[in-house]
Amino acid sequence: MMFFADRMLGKLAKKLRLLGFDTMYLSQIDEEKILELCKQNGRTLITRDRALHMRALKDRINSVLIHSDKWREQLIELSMRFDLRSTEKMTRCSLCNTQLVEISVEEIRDRVPLYVQDTQNSFFMCPVCNRIYWAGSHVQHALEEFRRAGI
Ligand SMILES: [Zn+2]
Structure with a gap:
């Protein structure tokens, strides 16, 4: 879709x-x-x-x-028109729609706060705008919002 x-x-x-x-x-x-x-x-x-x-x-x-x-x-x-639950999350950059690539903890050492490095295992990066994503941040927040909305 x-x-x-x-x-x-x-x-x-x-x-x-x-x-x-x-x-x-x-x-x-x-x-x-x-x-x-x-x-x-x-x-x-x-x-x-x-x-x-x-x-x-x-x-x-x-x-x-x-x-x-x-x-x-x-x-x-x-x-109500489409099933929005069935996709794989954490696959796209929310800013530019580019497909994210998984990167290692070593690669984000200097760019992500320490407490995040301690609590998260997987990180993703947008190859176009270089933004870093992890499950504990905005994505988790958005998923929580979706759940509350019944999606
Ligand atoms: Zn991007």
């Missing part, structure tokens, strides 16, 4: 990436290009723009119209 989140859904896009979904998000892009990218890659459009949603459907692109402006409720709306 691959998504394209429109510019009003930046926060939702980050959460979907943490959940392991390939989610494209560009804040500066015109509608024509969005539809083209969805069509090319078979992405499902997620949008709060009804007109864009209708255009996508007419173009035979899968599209989900989101109503809420809060990311938690947006996730719930989306989870």
Whole structure:
């Protein structure tokens, strides 16, 4: 399952990436290009723009119209259409959507706080923006939020 989140859904896009979904998000892009990218890659459009949603459907692109402006409720709306639980977590950078690579503790020695090194065994890095991820940080937090939301 691959998504394209429109510019009003930046926060939702980050959460979907943490959940392991390939989610494209560009804040500066015109509608024509969005539809083209969805069509090319078979992405499902997620949008709060009804007109864009209708255009996508007419173009035979899968599209989900989101109503809420809060990311938690947006996730719930989306989870009614798709099973959001089945992906492998910790696979994507929440900032740029790139696939993460696992790296050793030695490689993160100088870059991660000591208490994290003591409590975590696996670390991942985004090869594009170099951000480091571990299960105990934002991911854990996000998963907790999802659980609370019933996802
Ligand atoms: Zn990245």
